[in-house]
Amino acid sequence: MNKVIEKTAKMIFLICAITGVLAVVSITVYMFIKGTPALKNVGIAELLFGNVWKPTANPPAYGIAYIILSSIIGTFMAVLIGIPVGLLTAVFLSELAGKKIATIVGGAVELLAAIPSVIYGLIGMMVLNPFLYKLELLVFKNKPEHQFTGGANLLAAIIVLAIMILPTVISISTSSLKLVPGNIKNASFALGATKIQTIFKVIIPAAKSGILTGVVLGIGRALGEAMAINMVAGGSVNVPLPFNSVRFLTTQLVSEMSYSSGVHRQVLFTVGLVLFIFIMIINFILLKMRRRDVMTNA
């Protein structure tokens, strides 16, 4: 009897374990099957490096270069803003803040993580876009050749993304900073270093790999975000300049999937595949880093 229970239990565990693997494998296969025909039909170079997106024109143009570029630049800039703010918050939480303040700030950060992306988008649309429109009117006051976007532009997307990746960066950095052994810190103090010197010269370098993990996870989050960007970034395919309305890989899928057909639809699947590959690369880097981390710790 016991043996039977043991065996069934084991089976159930196995089935559960397989579910995840099955999902990943089938999604990967599906994306490649659906995403590759357009590469053949349109041509890899024209698709990936063409910069004209006119899927319904005659003849149609399916260049997604600006879309890929927007995703990369948008994510990169968001990370560039989000990382320093996130890291310094993490240092504050783990090293400088008193217990009371740490609880308040830490709680706020956790709440930030729990806010759904559509809310970020909504606030971006109602608050950020009008504000950026005023800025746009100021910056391009005497430049009629600029196309005014009403504040829905790359800058808006970057700001929203930067805020959205904060919780990821902060929570992972904080926990890795807290793991830095006290004796290293004390050694630094004993040598006469100030607190700030200790933080920048000793603690942050010691927690480096954990912080990097936070950075990579943040990149992944920013790259995969669709809803919020769709609401604030304008959605026209343009060169990714701060005050241009832009389209990301994710929003490309969201906005055109519903009415597309034929090659247009195939190309959208390819866009999905490109995004999928980017995310895979990010995760691969993450995996490598974790492995190295385990090895150096051991």
Next chain:
Amino acid sequence: MRNKKRIIAAVLVASTFAFGLTGCGSSKTETADNNATQTEDDANTETTDEADADTGSDLTGSISLAGSTSMEKLCEAMSESFMNKYEGITVTAEYTGSGAGLESLAAGSIDIGNASRGLKDEEKAQGEVENVVAIDGIAVIADKDNKVVDITSDDLGKIYKGEITNWSDLGGEDQSIVVLGREAGSGTRDAFEELLEIKDQCNYAQELDSTGAVLAKVATTPGAIGYVSLDVVDDTVSEVKLNGVEPSEEKIKAGEYMLSRPFVMATKGEISEQNDLVKTWFDYIKSDEGKEVIKNVGLIIPD
């Protein structure tokens, strides 16, 4: 250790299995889905049949339509509700473009040719009859504070091509124009660009993926201009007259408002000369149920 190996092996086997399944399974699952919906439809039809026993559901056969891509939404909705009522009749529709649809009709390979424009004289000369089943109307909207209330269609085209960028050029305030529109593939965008003859020359500041989003953005962005289906315009935005004509059902039916187009289901010869299946189809479109479908997809019912 041996157990571990076994589990790994099992996972590997399972994943290769999954590989095989997805590899050749996509079309299979689709057929299965179709069957499922079919039986569901059948079930629905039975209940409607019981409700009104006098529907002519003894008709069997199929009706084939082809033509305008813009009419896809209307055709899908209409044929779905039609096939719910007449279980013996299958409606197939292809979306090849207005011209191609009318050519197939002339060649006699289909029953009905869909066109999102009026028929040309040479098409009528081939015996094709223009049956207008619905009218598509588009309203141009601006934000509430905009002083410009009337635009010529020429200027509207120039705004969307990026040749006019300031409202002061049109007699309004010195305010830059924020050009809003729909995403590629949208039927509204298709109609708008086609009617103004600016197809794929437009330079949008924002491409939004729903009618609601266009309404909301126009309402909240000073200097914005946008276009939406006629039936959704509300008082958060101001409607712009085109060539002095306000967008309204009456003006569209009178043929005075230019941002509208007929949805034609052309037949070879008059409807009365068609077979019973096609007659039933047109009777259904003109019935209250058919009108309901037309209204639901945001179109105007012709007189």
